[in-house]
Amino acid sequence: MNTTTTRNDSLLVRQLDRALTAQRPTAIAFVRRLRRQAPNATPEELLIVAERWYRRTAMSTGGGVGAASVIPGVGTAAGVAIASVEVLGFLELTALYALVVAEIHDDGTNDPERARTLVMAIMLGDHGKKLIQDFVLRRGAGGLIGTAFWGELVTQALPEIFVGELGRRVRDVFVRRYASKQIGGVVGKVLPFGVGAAIGALGNRTLANEVIRTAAGAFGPAPHDFGGEVSNAALARADAEADDQAISRALARAEKEQQQLLRKQHKREQKAIKGGRRRHRRDG
Secondary structure (H helix, E strand, O other): OOOOOOOOOOHHHHHHHHHHHOHHHHHHHHHHHHHHHOOOOOHHHHHHHHHHHHHHHHHHHHHHHHHHHHOOOOOHHHHHHHHHHHHHHHHHHHHHHHHHHHHHOOOOOOOHHHHHHHHHHHHOOHHHHHHHHHHHHHOOOHHHOOOOOHHHHHHHHOOHHHHHHHHHHHHHHHHHHHHHHHHHHHHHHOOOOOHHHHHHHHHHHHHHHHHHHHHHHHHOOOOOOOOHHHOHHHHHHOOHHHHHHHHHHHHHHHHHHHHHHHHHHHHHHHHHHHHHHHHHHHHO
16 A cells, blocks of 8 residues: 655655655665764763754754744744744654654665654654554554564565555644644744744744654664764775765754745745735725
């Protein structure tokens, strides 16, 4: 069963799919860069480095959007547009972090359906974990739960025949839950007098901590050694410059997509405002 997104899918899900298109190579390059920066670090220590990077980046993103509320000329409508783009930026950041954790555990996947399901389940927290475990039990594959952590179930152990159905179930819950969780955050980010900056940063810190906790539970304790595409042998073969270029391209692509989305959303809002003014004049 295919869970490829269509035009009817949520913007969040479509943006996640776009982010995941090239995220695994970026995640691999990112882990290898971290290994080069700390050549003696164990997988456990590298996970801590990744956690700190993710939390710090998430907070700086949220605070920056909140600070936009005090810039002259940025009204509430424009602020909401900026905050909406930031939500999608947080989604992309979280997708990269989840895949980085998977690579450090040697549980990475090239399957976009498995990758998307993993990211959405991690963002759902304990509910995502329960959703996956209940699904596996109902499909008569409960024996897998005792042999693999649920993150590995999603990326590797779950039989292919079940992947599509699980993906659809997680996607439906994700769209309902995550969109509603972000509503209050978007409002907080556009409060005046700088209050929005504090709420934006703290809100993203809370979400980031929840993601970190869930990701840790998804894959269990850190492995003793690095494996797969981030193993010692793979690191020795890899081109450091090529890895850095892959990361730079991913960052540039994400920034370009967010700017395009911001422009589109701004145009829609301007069109809606003009339409409201015309109706007001007509009714008046």
